[in-house]
Amino acid sequence: MEKSNPGGDYTISTNPDLLDLGFIHDFLSTKSYWAQGRSRETVALSIRSSLCFGVYAPDGRQAGFARAVTDHATFAWVCDVFVDEAHRGKGLGKRLIQAVVTHPDLAAVKRLVLGTRDAHELYRRYGGFESLRNPERWMERPRS
Numbered sequence: 001m002e003k004s005n006p007g008g009d010y011t012i013s014t015n016p017d018l019l020d021l022g023f024i025h026d027f028l029s030t031k032s033y034w035a036q037g038r039s040r041e042t043v044a045l046s047i048r049s050s051l052c053f054g055v056y057a058p059d060g061r062q063a064g065f066a067r068a069v070t071d072h073a074t075f076a077w078v079c080d081v082f083v084d085e086a087h088r089g090k091g092l093g094k095r096l097i098q099a100v101v102t103h104p105d106l107a108a109v110k111r112l113v114l115g116t117r118d119a120h121e122l123y124r125r126y127g128g129f130e131s132l133r134n135p136e137r138w139m140e141r142p143r144s
Contacts, residue, residue: 020062063087078114097127
């Protein structure tokens with residue numbers, strides 16, 4: 001899947017060969033609030049086991065990332081979504097979320113979920129997400 005905007009500057013792709021593991025690991029393990037200290041090996045395994053979306057600048061360098069953990073039929077968890085600070089303010093987060101929710105492998109999935117600390121409005125407006133209807137039904141088994 002390749003998508004570019006009318007200006008032809010930034011591109012969003014699901015081609016796993018384009019992903020820059022070093023860039024993704026650095027952001028997740030040092031700059032994100034949710035994956036501090038995540039090992040490079042864990043990041044690599046998570047990428048291999050997910051449908052990944054890369055955002056690429058005009059020069060080809062990676063500028064953002066998102067992944068969906070999915071069975072491609074009934075459920076998908078959208079996670080590790082980010083746009084590098086140097087590329088923010090250009091609508092890339094909006095385009096990235098729209099690319100995720102309209103991707104053919106996810107468009108028919110009955111339930112997409114995600115967690116966010118501070119981007120609720122972005123996900124509502126551009127991804128169609130809403131608060132859990134029955135949060136009392138959801139459980140988790142956290143590990144330290």
